[in-house]
Amino acid sequence: MSIEELENFNIDAKMKELVNHYAPKLGFDQDAIDVFFDVRSTIDTILEKRDARTKAREWDHVGVKVENGKVILPKDFEEIVFEIVKDNQLYSFFLPEDLGGMGFGNLFQGPITETLARHDISLQIMVMISLSVIEALVQYYKPHFDQTLMEFAEGKRLGYVAFSEPGAGSNLEAVKSTSELVGDEYVLNGTKVWISNGGYANTGLFLAQNIVNGKQEGTNVLLVTDLDGITPLRVEEKSGLHVSPTAQLQFENVTVPKENLIAEPGNGYRKVLERLMGMRVGVSFQGIAAAKRLFQEAFSYAKTREQFKRPIIEFPIIKQKLVEMMRTIPRMEEYGFLAGYTLDRYNKGWIPTDVNAGGKEGPEKQAASMVPGAVRGGLAHHYVSSAKLYTSEVVNQIAYDATQIFGGNGFVAEYEVNKIMRDVRVLAIYEGTSEIHDQILQRTKQATAMIPNFKRLYSTFDGSTVYERIMFERFPDVKELI
16 A cells, blocks of 8 residues: 555545445434534534644643532633533434434434544543433433423533442442432432543433332432532542543432432333443544544654654555554444444334334334344444444554654653543543453344344454454454454
């Protein structure tokens, strides 16, 4: 492959191809697709005008502070967030049509996540976590939720998800926080950790034991709509994502109306968490965004950095690293978009494999009724975990090679590649470690075996890339699972 071919690599071509391929299958017409591309373009224009990518390195040094029990963010960071969320009413596009929205789901969240994350992953987290709260309220809709959804659409609310706890780790059924119905209100108590947007965002989902007559009866997920009774005990000092507040929150006798319960009493973990896979799809697109930036930065640097009287891109070993990045990025996008598309189908109650019904709800639901719910859920988990594991593992190897191309400069905070390297390390950790997703894929084998002529995405690729081979060495069974 020539240097000219690397130069001509259209980094957005695959994204546009996949949106246009999958969106009609979910029932979106060309007008809706055009609106999506306009929204994405508007966000990118705002970030370019605000010079967010350069500012992100400044924010990275400033970080987040807690003063008098309040989380303090860099001022211009906040301004950009609210220009996107409030001035342009981003969240309104993700509301159902009967609530005045466009009904955009995970398929469209992905490329918007990527657009934001290509400028700064911390910024993307601040903006996009709200969609997990919105998704839960839409999936388990009650008229009581209308006001909160409208306030999200108007940019008056930002979201967080308070599930993790110090002793529970990934085993969220083991949470010790409690929710007890007293009269017409639930009283919430407990300590939550690793809460992105924690202490800053004003609207969250809270996972707790369901206490009935002093005994635990399952778990509840509840909507919390203000900050009364919630104290940020600390904000973590992390290796990366310095402007994304990751807080430890104390909930002390927080009261919410009983109508704020999501789904049925005692079914919080089983129902709500099983549906909230969108955050994992979002991590996949964080990885895609980072991979694209790493390629762009490494390619630009390799063309201009000279050693031994010639640009280092002319050295075969450097050029080959860039070629491998270029080959791998579209594969990452294939995984991310298939996961988002499948999850949207699952959330609609459709079978999560393509039966060519073209987004027609009747035929899709009829086909879905012929497949056990456990199989449909297993297939959704299969695609989402495949995307999460693949993209997060691969982008960390791309970050390694991009840093190598920069040499000593890659170890210096002045360069964007250094910040990205630190930011992406967590992608293989949060929203389920790669090891957990490996185990999920082991468990979904039975579901995939139930679908006639099921074809794994990896089998459609021509050969492998160096990044895939490294991943398969670390996770030997994955090649046969994804």
